[in-house]
Amino acid sequence: MKNTIGARIAEQRRQKGMTQEALAETLGVSAQAVSKWENDVSCPDISLLPALAEKLEISLDELLGGKKAEERVRITPAPQRSVEELNLMIRMQSADGDRVKVCLPLILFKVILSSGGSFIKCGGKDVGSFDVDWEQIFRLAESGVIGKIAELESADGDTIDVVVE
Numbered sequence: 001m002k003n004t005i006g007a008r009i010a011e012q013r014r015q016k017g018m019t020q021e022a023l024a025e026t027l028g029v030s031a032q033a034v035s036k037w038e039n040d041v042s043c044p045d046i047s048l049l050p051a052l053a054e055k056l057e058i059s060l061d062e063l064l065g066g067k068k069a070e071e072r073v074r075i076t077p078a079p080q081r082s083v084e085e086l087n088l089m090i091r092m093q094s095a096d097g098d099r100v101k102v103c104l105p106l107i108l109f110k111v112i113l114s115s116g117g118s119f120i121k122c123g124g125k126d127v128g129s130f131d132v133d134w135e136q137i138f139r140l141a142e143s144g145v146i147g148k149i150a151e152l153e154s155a156d157g158d159t160i161d162v163v164v165e
Contacts, residue, residue: 081146113134
């Protein structure tokens with residue numbers, strides 16, 4: 001980007017394929033006003049800067065100072081799904097190479113958990129032999145936490161991943 005605000009406005013406008021008239025119309029100013037900004041004869045009114053930056057799809061920092069803003073990750077919460085819609089994925093691998101992948105509806109997992117039953121064995125070991133608070137995992141899933149919840153490895157090399165999706 002160029003050093004002046006006018007040069008930055010002109011460059012961004014052209015990149016967006018907009019005419020001076022189109023930009024002026026969206027901001028409620030004349031095409032002559034946009035021309036004056038771009039030629040550094042005058043500057044946009046301060047009250048127009050947020051709308052101008054938005055129309056040019058740049059930050060106010062970029063518009064005013066020419067420095068590109070750091071990329072920011074925006075996390076928008078997904079609609080929370082009910083327990084009946086979620087699945088519990090358990091992937092277990094023994095040090096001997098045995099592998100087990102299980103996908104259970106979360107509600108079925110709760111039934112198995114409440115009955116005290118064992119539900120997965122891998123290499124002769126029960127998933128319950130890992131030091132995992134399965135009730136806590138269920139509570140996390142119930143409260144809306146999804147994704148990989150646990151990744152564990154035993155001293156003898158057995159691994160387990162717990163994912164809610």
